[in-house]
Amino acid sequence: MPDGISYTRAKAMRRVMTPPEARLWACLRGSRFRNLKYRRQHPVGPYILDFYCAAARLGVEIDGMGHASDEQAAHDRRRTAWLGGQGIKVIRLRAEDVRTELDGVLTFIGEAVRARLRD
Template identity: 40%
Template sequence: MRGLRFIETRRSRELRRDATSAEKIMWGRLRNRNLGGFKFVRQEPIGPFIADFVCRECKLIVEIDGETHSNQEEIAADVRRSDYLNAQGYQVIRFTNQQVYENADAVAEAILAALSRRPGLITRAPHPASPRLRREEFTPSPARSSPLPPASPPRRGGARRSPPSAHGSLRAR
């Protein structure tokens, strides 16, 4: 099914490329399992809608609303959208761009609190590759003495090749 949604995929890619500054700020907080070890994706197609940020595992959608979500028509559309997504089993939480600009930490804490209230959720430790996890906090498994992967063996072989010249692929006939 994933490969059959060409239009939605193209639109999602456009939205990721043209993200608002508030979305970029929040993506910096949510990406790479930075928030409590939970995996988020951005601009995810769900039915006829594209959600800003989604934690698929917890079925939580985070929407960052800009100025266009302030008139009655847009508010009604947001309610219909949230009703549809709730019927699909998702919880939708909304924040304004202004909330993200003024206190992104509080927004991240509210998201984490919403994640912790989801039913059937197992409390998570930060992902080992998370940038929030300091090296001294990482304890390697007994089978491995170093948290880093083993270095690749040195290359064997003849002399190094020099890069081809501008006409290196053309041969005189």
């Protein structure tokens, strides 16, 4: 269950999306992608997922250059492990791929969703 701080932060983050987040959201919002509902900036416990599909229990994270540092990578691994313990699979996408390879990104998300719905 998210805490009050996570809800407040998530609400603020919804107002200021990065360009790759906005680009992907345009494809996911309103059940446009494979007729599944996605939420943006969705709080789960102390964390906020960029996008979340509840039907597949799938989190989608868009990683910019800030995720390349060793410290951030370690944090991302801890976060992914914690979310996995909550039954949520997290897939990570590079922001550059969202900008330049949107069709491939959507194919990858679609395959991840299909695998989760089969499980």
